[in-house]
Amino acid sequence: MTLVMKFGGTSMGDADRIRCCADLVHKHGGGRSVVAVVSAMSGTTDVLLELASAAAAGNRAVSHKLLGDLRARHEEAARTLGANATVAITALLDKLDALIAGLTAVGELTARSRDAVVSFGERLAVILMGAALGCPALTGHEAGIVTNDEFGEAEPLMDLTLFQLRQTLEPLLATSKRVAVTGFIAGTQHGVISTLGRGGSDYTATLIGAALKPDEIWIWSDVDGLMTANPKVVPAARLLESITFAEAIEMGWFGAKSMHPRALEPAATHRIPVRMRSTFNPECPGTLITDAATSNRVVRSVLSVQNAALVTISGATMVGRPGTAARIFDALARRGVNILMISQSVSEAGISLVVSGSQLDRARAALDAQLVRTGVARELSVEPSMTVVAVVGSGMRGTPGVAARVFGAIAKNGINVSAIAQGSSELSISFVVHAESGHRAVQTLHSEFGLDQ
Numbered sequence: 001m002t003l004v005m006k007f008g009g010t011s012m013g014d015a016d017r018i019r020c021c022a023d024l025v026h027k028h029g030g031g032r033s034v035v036a037v038v039s040a041m042s043g044t045t046d047v048l049l050e051l052a053s054a055a056a057a058g059n060r061a062v063s064h065k066l067l068g069d070l071r072a073r074h075e076e077a078a079r080t081l082g083a084n085a086t087v088a089i090t091a092l093l094d095k096l097d098a099l100i101a102g103l104t105a106v107g108e109l110t111a112r113s114r115d116a117v118v119s120f121g122e123r124l125a126v127i128l129m130g131a132a133l134g135c136p137a138l139t140g141h142e143a144g145i146v147t148n149d150e151f152g153e154a155e156p157l158m159d160l161t162l163f164q165l166r167q168t169l170e171p172l173l174a175t176s177k178r179v180a181v182t183g184f185i186a187g188t189q190h191g192v193i194s195t196l197g198r199g200g201s202d203y204t205a206t207l208i209g210a211a212l213k214p215d216e217i218w219i220w221s222d223v224d225g226l227m228t229a230n231p232k233v234v235p236a237a238r239l240l241e242s243i244t245f246a247e248a249i250e251m252g253w254f255g256a257k258s259m260h261p262r263a264l265e266p267a268a269t270h271r272i273p274v275r276m277r278s279t280f281n282p283e284c285p286g287t288l289i290t291d292a293a294t295s296n297r298v299v300r301s302v303l304s305v306q307n308a309a310l311v312t313i314s315g316a317t318m319v320g321r322p323g324t325a326a327r328i329f330d331a332l333a334r335r336g337v338n339i340l341m342i343s344q345s346v347s348e349a350g351i352s353l354v355v356s357g358s359q360l361d362r363a364r365a366a367l368d369a370q371l372v373r374t375g376v377a378r379e380l381s382v383e384p385s386m387t388v389v390a391v392v393g394s395g396m397r398g399t400p401g402v403a404a405r406v407f408g409a410i411a412k413n414g415i416n417v418s419a420i421a422q423g424s425s426e427l428s429i430s431f432v433v434h435a436e437s438g439h440r441a442v443q444t445l446h447s448e449f450g451l452d453q
């Protein structure tokens with residue numbers, strides 16, 4: 001019997017908070033084995049990224065200040081948590097000092113050296129958690145996670161990783177019952193430090209879950225779990241007690257503050273339930289994410305993405321011309337523009353895309369150069385200040401009338417819909433409205449589907 005528990009940065013904010021996490025491990029772990037996966041202390045990863053840039057820019061004043069702040073905060077936590085931690089923390093901070101001195105001297109920052117710098121956040125945090133739990137503390141790489149060398153966003157080599165995680169962690173748990181492991185960081189096959197992308201500690205937890213097949217994976221953060229809507233938009237929003245993996249993944253796409261986008265995959269594949277809970281409200285059982293649907297509601301949640309822009313490429317020149325969509329996506333991908341939603345009518349005379357408002361200028365420039373000026377499309381129109389609204393729920397699949405209810409309710413409220421998309425998975429329906437109607441659209445649908453009850 002095993003549990004994997006991941007603790008996010010705010011739960012690791014200082015020595016007291018780390019002690020609370022350790023108490024939760026003991027309280028819920030009991031006689032079971034527990035792997036505690038830790039994030040860096042809140043804000044540390046951002047500070048380390050700033051530090052790496054300051055070093056590369058040769059800005060000694062800034063790097064000196066940031067190093068001093070990191071040292072003060074971690075050494076103070078270590079003093080509170082015990083003598084052994086202090087020695088280890090100081091030694092690690094000295095290594096960080098040396099690395100920063102090296103980067104400053106070279107005046108250059110690669111994705112690989114940036115990963116080396118940010119890895120210190122979790123490496124420091126795991127020592128603190130190891131001290132609080134009185135257990136072994138390992139880096140993700142020492143535990144067995146091996147990745148490709150896409151530094152900054154590395155992908156685990158799955159079979160090898162799962163095999164090695166079992167080889168390392170099972171014997172350790174058999175003797176000590178508790179093991180602390182860094183989230184987020186791993187290593188390449190050549191032993192070079194890599195990271196799994198921002199928020200990657202969730203991914204570490206589900207990888208370890210996939211390897212050890214625990215009863216559940218608990219993601220402890222500062223939110224109670226997934227909600228029927230953003231409570232800032234809908235005050236009557238409720239916590240979802242349980243939800244399926246497919247729904248949770250779909251909600252993640254729409255920006256529900258949940259998890260690292262790839263994190264749910266290993267858990268879903270290996271059918272390990274994931275529970276989201278808050279260390280700030282530990283009595284709340286949180287949201288359980290499982291394989292099987294536990295609700296007969298068609299719609300589970302209403303979400304919105306604000307500050308979106310609607311881009312429409314049109315012209316009869318596009319009709320019946322294979323490769324037009326490919327050119328659009330290619331033009332945007334080359335400029336690093338992320339597409340949030342796509343819609344095309346069967347007439348093929350227009351394709352509408354939604355991008356984040358912050359990427360609108362780049363999207364417009366790319367499409368203008370690659371499609372309009374090459375004559376592939378006739379016209380490019382953009383509408384900034386839009387909101388994407390999405391209703392999510394696996395019960396929609398094969399249930400007639402959900403779209404009619406969604407758009408009926410929206411129409412009754414006098415809200416104009418600018419574009420619509422529904423994937424054939426039928427897990428969600430998304431549509432675009434003007435920003436000023438965004439909140440009202442979410443509120444309308446939340447009550448239309450009775451999500452406040």
Ligand code: ASP
Nearest residue numbers: 039045184198199200201
């Ligand atoms: N510390 C890393 C970050 O802030 C990883 C994590 O917290 O999951 O992105």
Ligand code: MG
Nearest residue numbers: 008009039199
């Ligand atoms: Mg984090």
